[in-house]
Amino acid sequence: MDSPLVTALVPAVLAAIMFGLGLSLTVGDFRRVVEHRRTVAAALGCQLLLLPAVCFGLVELFGLAAAPAVGMLLLAASPGGTMANVYSHLFGGDVALNITLTAVNSILAVVTLPIVVNLAVAHFDPAGDGGEVGLQFGKTTQVFAIVLVPVALGMVVRARRRRFAERAERPVKVLCLVLLAGIVLAALFAERKNAGGYLVEVGPVAVVFSVLSLATGYYAARLVRAGHAQAVAACMEIGMHNTSLSLTIALSPSLLDSTEMAVPSAVYAILMYFTAGAAGLLLRRAAPTPVSPAGESPR
Template sequence: MDSPLTTYLLPAALAVIMFGLGLGLTVADFRRIAACPRPVAVALVCQLVVLPGVCLGLVLAFDLSPALAVGMMLLAASPGGTMANIFSHLFGGDVALNVTLTAINSVIAVFTLPVVVNLSLDHFMSGTDEALGLRFDKTVQVFLVVLVPVAAGMLVRQRRPRFAEHSTQAVKLTAVVALIGVIVAAVVAERNNVLGYLADVGLVVLLFAAISLSIGYGATRLARGDHRQCVAACFEIGMHNTTLSMAIALSPTLLDSTRMAIPSAVYAVEMFLMAMATGFLLRRIAPPESAAAVSAGARPAAAPASPAQGKPTA
């Protein structure tokens, strides 16, 4: 995996990805938690505690190879992806809640992700020929590579809001193009093993995606969230930031493992299809007022009836 492409381009792409995330965040995103504390708390517990537990259960039940097991745990520990905001908007979710959850979870994941990955490496890789670790020095690297660019992006957003708004899409596009190049190179290098990896991890990823989406909606509903909040939590919890998890797995200064990136790559494809199907299902079960709100977002609301059109008065 060591090459100029991965050695220099991938760490730079990861930093740009996180800088782009920071450009989209403001302090107000964190303050918004006061408006809906219960859905936020439930979603964060699901994201940070329940999903890693579910993922561990699936990994053990299907007896995945050590590298794929660590890759699954890395995926589970990754925060929600920005695509969750888009799907939430399309299918009538509370997008403001999505933004709040993304902001809070992205910062918390800086601390929890290295812990989960370290524990996974110790459990699954210890004593194997492939043993490696995200030890303290690499934990610090993850912290710096993730948190510093996010903080820098937020600072730019605060000081130069107009520049931040105009450059966000360009920054994201640049990072994604660079990451795609690295992923293609990694897949080519492992082309003889890719189909085997897909066969090994495809069903596990599918089950994890389905459970994640279900937990997101169901747990928020149990916490008495309304339908729009449940939709937002469904996509936020279900759609992990696979760009981040793949970048960490492939980075030669972090995990440097194509096999650990396979679960995230498979998840990115399967989750997109499952999220679309889930979105249409959520539209069908939406209560009348929520369905009306979704429709109102797609077309102007009807003008109020004039007195002449109403019922005759006595």
């Protein structure tokens, strides 16, 4: 992935993704943390601390090779994706809480994601085969610039030009997805001879991690006495990671520059729609039955 086009395009796509996220955020999204502080604290604790630890245990248990193992930890450290909002809406979750979690987690991930990935790099040492890993602690400032600055700019645009931001949000998202899909397809084509082996190696780990992420989100919220709708929101937010972000970081020549590290995110990006959909259907059946004003369940 050392094409000059990719070298220039991947960081630009990442910046555009984060700008699009900023277009959907307001200061009010962060203020809602106070309203649901226990649920937010539980969800973020799971996302930032528990899930990377669980993921580390899984890659050790399954014996993943170094590069896919780092790729799984990169995925685990990534915040919730925008599809979490959609799935939360479909299955009766508190979408406002989803937006709050996305907003806070996206900011925190600027610090936590490089730390988790660098610890994974130090442990698994994927550069031992003679290659180089670009994401070192000295690169944290660069990640900050590519990720946080566009988010801030997007929020400024939304605050000052709300209608423009609302009109631009969807086209920016679609453009980013198209460009990212092209980059991923190019990466997979370059590694087409190894694609089957990657799927066999990473697929089981990705499925187990997805299921555990979804279950952790729901039950962690319930543990702090959150309502069903808030627990569904936490389930989807924690269980549907931002694969656009993790893919772009893995493929970026100025960061990790590794197709092998991108494979877990690519596999997970497909599988999570099925695991999250199954979880949503189960949670919909488990939802409390509405009670009529007279105290009787509706017929």
